[in-house]
Amino acid sequence: MSVAILEELRTDPIRRSGVLVGGSVVGLALAQVHWLGFLVGGALVGLAAPTLRRAVLAGLAFGVLALVVFGVELATAGALGAALGMGQITYLTVAIPLVCGLAGSLVRALV
Amino acid sequence: MADLDRTRRALVAAIVAATVGGGLLSPASSYLARFAPFSGSVWRSTRQELPDAVDSPYGAAELRYDDAHVPHISAANDAALYYAVGYVQAADRLFQMDLQRRQMRGQLSAVVGDATLDSDTFHVRMDFVGAAEATWKAVADTETGAIVRAYADGVNAGIDALPLPLEFDLLSYEPAAWTPVDTMLMEKQISWNLTGSFRTLRQAVLRGKLDGPLYDALYPWRMDHDVPIIRRGKTGGNVTADRGRRGPAGSSRRGDAELDREPDAGADLSLDPTEVAHLSTFESPPGVGSNSWVVSGEHTATGAPLLANDPHLTLFVPPVWYQQDLRTDEMTVRGVTFPGVPFVVIGENHAGAWGFTNTGADVLDCYRYETDGDRYRYRGEWRDYDETTETIEVSGRADEQVTVKKTVHGPVLTRQGREVAVAWTGLTATDTTLAIRSFAHADGLEDVLAATRQFDEPTQNLVYASRDGDTLYYVTGRIPDRRIDGKNVRGDRVFDGSTGEAEWRGFTPYGQSSWEGFVPFEAKPHVVNPDYVGTANQRVVDDPSYYLSEGFAPPFRAIRIYERLDATVGNGETVDAAFVKDLQHDVLDERAAMLVPALLDLGDRLSGDTATTLEGWDYRMRRDSTAALVFARWFHHYRHALFADAFDAQGLDDSYWPNDWVVTTLPADSPWFDELGRSRADVMVAAMSAARSEITVRGWETYGDYNVLDLQHPFQLDFLAYPEHRMNGSPDTLKNFRKESGVGSSWRQVASLEDGEMWGVLPGGNSGEYFSAHYHDQLAAWADDGYRRLGQVPDGPPDVTFGGERP
Numbered sequence: 001m002s003v004a005i006l007e008e009l010r011t012d013p014i015r016r017s018g019v020l021v022g023g024s025v026v027g028l029a030l031a032q033v034h035w036l037g038f039l040v041g042g043a044l045v046g047l048a049a050p051t052l053r054r055a056v057l058a059g060l061a062f063g064v065l066a067l068v069v070f071g072v073e074l075a076t077a078g079a080l081g082a083a084l085g086m087g088q089i090t091y092l093t094v095a096i097p098l099v100c101g102l103a104g105s106l107v108r109a110l111v
Numbered sequence: 112m113a114d115l116d117r118t119r120r121a122l123v124a125a126i127v128a129a130t131v132g133g134g135l136l137s138p139a140s141s142y143l144a145r146f147a148p149f150s151g152s153v154w155r156s157t158r159q160e161l162p163d164a165v166d167s168p169y170g171a172a173e174l175r176y177d178d179a180h181v182p183h184i185s186a187a188n189d190a191a192l193y194y195a196v197g198y199v200q201a202a203d204r205l206f207q208m209d210l211q212r213r214q215m216r217g218q219l220s221a222v223v224g225d226a227t228l229d230s231d232t233f234h235v236r237m238d239f240v241g242a243a244e245a246t247w248k249a250v251a252d253t254e255t256g257a258i259v260r261a262y263a264d265g266v267n268a269g270i271d272a273l274p275l276p277l278e279f280d281l282l283s284y285e286p287a288a289w290t291p292v293d294t295m296l297m298e299k300q301i302s303w304n305l306t307g308s309f310r311t312l313r314q315a316v317l318r319g320k321l322d323g324p325l326y327d328a329l330y331p332w333r334m335d336h337d338v339p340i341i342r343r344g345k346t347g348g349n350v351t352a353d354r355g356r357r358g359p360a361g362s363s364r365r366g367d368a369e370l371d372r373e374p375d376a377g378a379d380l381s382l383d384p385t386e387v388a389h390l391s392t393f394e395s396p397p398g399v400g401s402n403s404w405v406v407s408g409e410h411t412a413t414g415a416p417l418l419a420n421d422p423h424l425t426l427f428v429p430p431v432w433y434q435q436d437l438r439t440d441e442m443t444v445r446g447v448t449f450p451g452v453p454f455v456v457i458g459e460n461h462a463g464a465w466g467f468t469n470t471g472a473d474v475l476d477c478y479r480y481e482t483d484g485d486r487y488r489y490r491g492e493w494r495d496y497d498e499t500t501e502t503i504e505v506s507g508r509a510d511e512q513v514t515v516k517k518t519v520h521g522p523v524l525t526r527q528g529r530e531v532a533v534a535w536t537g538l539t540a541t542d543t544t545l546a547i548r549s550f551a552h553a554d555g556l557e558d559v560l561a562a563t564r565q566f567d568e569p570t571q572n573l574v575y576a577s578r579d580g581d582t583l584y585y586v587t588g589r590i591p592d593r594r595i596d597g598k599n600v601r602g603d604r605v606f607d608g609s610t611g612e613a614e615w616r617g618f619t620p621y622g623q624s625s626w627e628g629f630v631p632f633e634a635k636p637h638v639v640n641p642d643y644v645g646t647a648n649q650r651v652v653d654d655p656s657y658y659l660s661e662g663f664a665p666p667f668r669a670i671r672i673y674e675r676l677d678a679t680v681g682n683g684e685t686v687d688a689a690f691v692k693d694l695q696h697d698v699l700d701e702r703a704a705m706l707v708p709a710l711l712d713l714g715d716r717l718s719g720d721t722a723t724t725l726e727g728w729d730y731r732m733r734r735d736s737t738a739a740l741v742f743a744r745w746f747h748h749y750r751h752a753l754f755a756d757a758f759d760a761q762g763l764d765d766s767y768w769p770n771d772w773v774v775t776t777l778p779a780d781s782p783w784f785d786e787l788g789r790s791r792a793d794v795m796v797a798a799m800s801a802a803r804s805e806i807t808v809r810g811w812e813t814y815g816d817y818n819v820l821d822l823q824h825p826f827q828l829d830f831l832a833y834p835e836h837r838m839n840g841s842p843d844t845l846k847n848f849r850k851e852s853g854v855g856s857s858w859r860q861v862a863s864l865e866d867g868e869m870w871g872v873l874p875g876g877n878s879g880e881y882f883s884a885h886y887h888d889q890l891a892a893w894a895d896d897g898y899r900r901l902g903q904v905p906d907g908p909p910d911v912t913f914g915g916e917r918p
Binding site for chain 2: 038087097
């Protein structure tokens with residue numbers, strides 16, 4: 001993806017929204033098999049952001065989205081309450097998509 | 112400006128690279144792999160749904176779980192049935208099964224580190240694996256052996272196909288394949304927990320520390336009560352038990368020369384109390400016992416027998432028992448088993464119901480030897496020890512080498528230069544697995560008697576009742592007939608192994624025994640068709656034909672069982688299931704009934720409102736009772752005041768203290784009070800003062816504030832623990848709960864033989880999976896005196912079909 005295309009994306013709200021959605025879907029899909037999916041998702045939604053600040057917010061938002069989806073999955077399995085009661089494991093699990101989403105979004109500063 | 116931009120980019124690139132690299136290559140990678148949302152391995156078990164169909168090489172079976180996650184499995188034959196049982200036990204209890212076999216194999220340290228090295232060393236030295244292998248060798252070629260293989264194959268199919276429980280992720284290891292020897296190890300484990308006792312060594316230490324009169328006062332050979340299991344002239348039925356002689360009323364000694372021989376081997380050994388106490392840590396905790404009773408149809412409302420059983424074992428997370436309901440074209444059986452064991456151990460089948468309590472028989476002997484350092488002397492010749500070096504893997508540090516030594520009698524336990532060889536009936540090949548499977552198939556009394564004959568270990572009080580109206584009490588397990596000069600002798604001393612003193616004829620450790628030196632099956636205490644029998648680990652019979660034990664439990668629970676059954680039957684009333692359930696939850700503490708009057712006699716010496724609180728109390732250990740709280744804490748401090756300082760001065764910890772019966776019945780003129788230099792009244796008053804202070808400081812108001820159930824998972828992680836419950840009951844009430852040692856009713860069952868109704872409840876849930884809705888769904892009912900009605904086969908299609916459709 002060239003810099004010019006990225007610039008175009010960043011200035012077109014509709015296409016930018018598409019990338020945000022697509023990036024989130026790709027990130028979540030990858031996260032089903034490996035935690036690097038959170039990093040990739042954060043990077044994809046961050047790259048489409050017009051500024052680094054908004055990229056960081058998008059990366060964090062992707063992390064929150066991942067947690068919400070994961071929470072729904074656990075609730076469907078009847079395991080949400082148990083998962084929320086796991087103390088340090090719960091904290092770690094919550095932190096992973098947030099930190100990785102944020103770290104991934106920082107690639108916005110590179111291109 | 113360009114430099115600044117480059118620096119910023121470099122910094123960002125470094126952060127991203129560090130996140131990726133650190134996550135993949137540093138120790139953090141393990142945490143990310145286990146705990147990341149979606150992909151983390153701990154979350155796999157949240158998605159554990161059994162497949163609709165499972166291949167089975169043994170034929171068709173159908174599995175339906177009921178609303179408490181109890182598997183109901185039907186199959187055309189045993190092999191197909193037990194393959195499915197193995198699969199579901201792996202699905203629900205795999206980590207527990209693995210942990211238990213690791214403990215018995217001495218392999219805990221390989222996954223948890225050196226905290227369990229002492230335990231591993233003990234278990235390796237005892238070579239329980241060798242005993243399990245000998246047992247499997249005896250079982251392998253039987254019909255039951257083929258069923259055990261099918262079960263193990265089912266477990267392994269579950270291991271291969273299902274997500275591992277989260278505990279494996281937390282410890283970062285995977286289980287090895289399950290083997291039939293592992294199932295034999297489970298038999299060894301429960302038998303060891305029930306009968307492996309170093310009481311002989313403890314008593315030898317005590318005899319070396321205490322003067323004769325003091326020892327006799329604190330450790331009577333026989334507790335003075337009149338509620339043995341088999342009561343002369345009151346039991347009814349066909350009794351085989353005692354010799355019909357009785358010592359003087361109130362005596363602690365009997366008039367039998369051979370069985371009264373004074374113990375004599377303690378002093379020579381100079382046993383170190385600390386070393387013996389160390390060995391005692393590998394026994395079962397104090398209070399392991401049980402209740403059971405069977406009432407014949409002659410005294411029940413329906414005219415059919417009633418049977419109740421609740422084994423008091425260590426309360427684990429998950430529970431020690433696993434519920435299952437099984438049927439083939441030939442039999443129906445439901446009840447509980449130990450995870451890792453295919454067959455229902457306690458329960459009911461199409462023809463009858465049965466239960467067990469611990470007999471407490473002495474089936475472990477200790478031997479000392481003349482040695483020259485490398486060899487030991489045996490019957491006039493010097494012999495080499497059977498010696499091997501075993502490796503114990505330890506996580507996080509170098510492996511440990513352990514020398515395993517054995518004599519002709521059994522393994523040698525050595526610490527700090529003291530050597531004692533141990534003979535335990537479980538260290539040889541045993542047929543108990545055959546017996547347990549036969550119970551499921553038994554069509555009535557005769558079949559149960561035949562099965563009981565094969566029940567080599569552990570020594571248990573079996574109660575049985577059939578739909579035909581038969582009732583039975585029988586002591587199971589092999590009981591040594593120790594002989595010196597041709598006469599049966601007690602086993603409560605360390606024998607001279609070099610002369611073969613009192614050794615067990617026909618016993619081959621780690622091999623096949625012929626058992627001729629053991630009490631014949633027909634001579635073991637039993638009653639066929641008793642009117643009613645109650646067992647609570649008390650003395651089996653007043654005057655046994657053979658030495659059984661001196662380690663019986665205090666009789667408080669037995670007194671209460673017979674008190675209530677005698678009253679009901681004596682009044683001409685009948686017993687029904689509601690009565691039996693109520694009796695299982697009886698919380699009258701006989702200690703209180705015996706001691707509170709003496710406390711109230713202290714009058715003004717009791718502080719505050721103590722007398723007011725205790726006056727009029729009904730001695731029930733209820734969670735909302737203030738009097739129960741005061742009594743429970745007073746008893747604790749009274750026992751402490753009696754023994755703590757005096758025993759500590761002798762280097763004896765609380766594992767040596769006398770039991771609750773001795774504490775309760777210690778008279779004011781006991782020589783022990785002379786030894787203490789204080790009167791009983793003074794000790795009682797001081798203990799009450801300590802109790803009231805403690806209650807005030809802790810802010811307790813009622814018994815339930817103190818008597819809290821707090822069940823922890825072996826990992827001691829808060830989230831894996833069960834919710835707390837305020838409990839009724841005490842260590843000496845029928846509703847049995849021992850807060851200090853974490854022991855209580857590990858399964859509670861009531862069976863009515865008229866209509867095949869059975870009720871039961873577990874202290875937890877049938878699933879050991881933390882994320883399961885059935886992790887502790889029975890706990891509240893268990894704590895609050897509830898039951899589940901068993902045997903209700905779920906409607907609808909099967910949850911899992913094994914080996915295709917059933918024909």
